[in-house]
Amino acid sequence: xxxxxxxxxxxxxxxxxxxxxxxxxxxxxxxxxxxxxxxxxxxxxxxxxxxxxxxxxxxxxxxxxxxxxxxxxxxxxxxxxxxxxxxxxxxxxxxxxxxxxxxxxxxxxxxxxxxxxxxxxxxxxxxxxxxxxx
Numbered sequence: 001x002x003x004x005x006x007x008x009x010x011x012x013x014x015x016x017x018x019x020x021x022x023x024x025x026x027x028x029x030x031x032x033x034x035x036x037x038x039x040x041x042x043x044x045x046x047x048x049x050x051x052x053x054x055x056x057x058x059x060x061x062x063x064x065x066x067x068x069x070x071x072x073x074x075x076x077x078x079x080x081x082x083x084x085x086x087x088x089x090x091x092x093x094x095x096x097x098x099x100x101x102x103x104x105x106x107x108x109x110x111x112x113x114x115x116x117x118x119x120x121x122x123x124x125x126x127x128x129x130x131x132x133x134x
Contacts, residue, residue, distance in 0.1 A: 002075070016028060069118065
């Protein structure tokens with residue numbers, strides 16, 4: 001039986017430059033991803049949501065990490081499989097920095113399997129607040 005660690009990351013990313021966000025925007029040059037580590041087999045994979053939907057990406061390097069939050073240490077493979085199903089769902093809404101972005105996708109996928117993230121919740125709230133004040 002494997003043991004899994006799920007960690008949320010906010011890392012530096014220049015991909016958001018394509019959106020021409022102002023420097024004060026909460027997601028300016030930032031990207032959210034989840035890293036699922038199998039501690040038994042010593043493997044890990046990063047999962048995110050970009051302009052074209054779900055993406056499997058490289059593990060964030062130490063120099064690129066802005067924030068990191070360990071979320072769950074579990075032996076429940078069913079919960080991990082369920083999380084993968086939500087992450088890779090083809091029915092996820094299209095990317096929109098205002099309405100559905102990388103933070104929102106990870107936040108809602110985690111919520112569906114009963115995992116809460118203060119880190120993702122903070123960025124979700126800050127992003128929605130940004131657009132309410134415009």
